[in-house]
Amino acid sequence: MSENAAPPVRIRPDVLAMPAYRQGATPTRPGFKLSSNENPFDPLPGVLEAVAQRALETNRYAPAAMPELRAALAGEFGVSLDHVHLAAGSVAILYQLVHAAAGPGDEYLYAWPSFEAYPSLGLASGATGVAVPLTAGAEHDLDAIAAAITERTRVILLCTPNNPTGPAIRRSDFDRFIAGVPSDTLVVLDEAYREFVDAPDAVRGEDVLRDHPNLVVLRTFSKAYGLAALRIGYGVGHPAILSSAASVGIPLSVTGVAESAALASLTPGARAVHAERIAEIVRRRDALAAGLRELGLAVPEAQGNFVWVPEGRDRGGVDSAQALAAAFAEAGTLVRPFAGHGVRVSVGEAESLPEVLRIVREFVVAV
Numbered sequence: 001m002s003e004n005a006a007p008p009v010r011i012r013p014d015v016l017a018m019p020a021y022r023q024g025a026t027p028t029r030p031g032f033k034l035s036s037n038e039n040p041f042d043p044l045p046g047v048l049e050a051v052a053q054r055a056l057e058t059n060r061y062a063p064a065a066m067p068e069l070r071a072a073l074a075g076e077f078g079v080s081l082d083h084v085h086l087a088a089g090s091v092a093i094l095y096q097l098v099h100a101a102a103g104p105g106d107e108y109l110y111a112w113p114s115f116e117a118y119p120s121l122g123l124a125s126g127a128t129g130v131a132v133p134l135t136a137g138a139e140h141d142l143d144a145i146a147a148a149i150t151e152r153t154r155v156i157l158l159c160t161p162n163n164p165t166g167p168a169i170r171r172s173d174f175d176r177f178i179a180g181v182p183s184d185t186l187v188v189l190d191e192a193y194r195e196f197v198d199a200p201d202a203v204r205g206e207d208v209l210r211d212h213p214n215l216v217v218l219r220t221f222s223k224a225y226g227l228a229a230l231r232i233g234y235g236v237g238h239p240a241i242l243s244s245a246a247s248v249g250i251p252l253s254v255t256g257v258a259e260s261a262a263l264a265s266l267t268p269g270a271r272a273v274h275a276e277r278i279a280e281i282v283r284r285r286d287a288l289a290a291g292l293r294e295l296g297l298a299v300p301e302a303q304g305n306f307v308w309v310p311e312g313r314d315r316g317g318v319d320s321a322q323a324l325a326a327a328f329a330e331a332g333t334l335v336r337p338f339a340g341h342g343v344r345v346s347v348g349e350a351e352s353l354p355e356v357l358r359i360v361r362e363f364v365v366a367v
């Protein structure tokens with residue numbers, strides 16, 4: 001399918017003008033794929049068996065309510081299961097929430113750079129996305145986001161830890177910020193990388209959800225649980241907000257296979273292995289960040305499963321994100337460049353660490 005071909009039917013000009021979501025590239029030769037913040041580990045014990053078993057029922061629609069899974073997730077937040085909404089990836093819930101709350105003439109706010117899907121979330125609903133630049137330290141500028149709120153603002157997206165730069169929002173900053181947000185404006189705490197957060201002062205959705213009826217917390221099985229291919233994520237919040245999100249969602253998109261894989265990931269045995277793997281990814285992340293800092297790069301605090309190399313000498317970074325990403329690609333390893341901002345490197349296999357540091361060292365020395 002050629003991207004530039006004109007469609008043979010009338011398509012909305014604003015849709016035609018919008019670039020499609022760009023997935024992290026797939027390696028074309030042996031090397032590491034560190035471009036999509038994926039989990040390098042195999043599925044947790046019991047998951048493949050559960051998937052194989054459930055796959056025997058592929059001729060049937062999965063019952064949509066999935067009460068066992070929702071109850072398990074609700075328990076983590078101390079809420080009832082009607083506070084949990086499942087979808088085919090948390091990105092689907094992001095779309096649903098923006099569509100449910102923001103229509104033509106309305107605005108939704110987000111920090112930038114952040115998750116690359118944010119700018120197009122309002123496209124189909126006609127809402128305008130307003131990007132608020134991060135601070136020089138690559139953190140959310142909550143004061144600037146607060147200043148950007150207008151009577152047209154319907155949704156505020158907060159990504160913590162921020163993909164792609166790494167810092168988590170501090171609890172005290174979050175509390176101060178949300179106290180100033182109109183109580184009828186939806187705030188979304190996108191915690192796709194929550195399990196990797198170890199900063200004691202970071203905001204955690206489960207700690208703040210009950211104080212704010214206008215807050216929805218998003219989580220996913222794609223990252224820490226390694227189920228990216230099965231597409232399952234969830235939102236936790238006020239049941240009426242989530243039911244509006246469901247109203248604009250595509251029915252029956254969560255598969256039974258994904259449901260069974262998620263449930264199998266939450267058994268005590270799977271959770272124990274999960275905790276060990278998270279600890280290992282966090283160790284690798286911290287080692288990678290430390291190694292890059294030793295090379296003279298100002299890597300911001302990394303709280304997800306990725307590290308950020310800023311672009312620009314004034315930010316303590318490399319001269320060109322694209323050139324660094326090209327050097328990686330040349331060596332067979334894929335990372336994600338954000339032109340004009342920096343390069344995100346996902347934490348992958350143990351053997352990828354020395355390779356990442358080698359490539360960056362050679363790049364920095366060569367410049």
Ligand SMILES: Cc1ncc(COP(=O)(O)O)c(C=O)c1O
Nearest residue numbers: 089090091115163192220222233
């Ligand atoms: C910040 C953030 N939110 C949401 C998502 C979506 O994850 P998924 O749709 O796989 O649950 C991602 C994926 O990269 C992400 O980085």
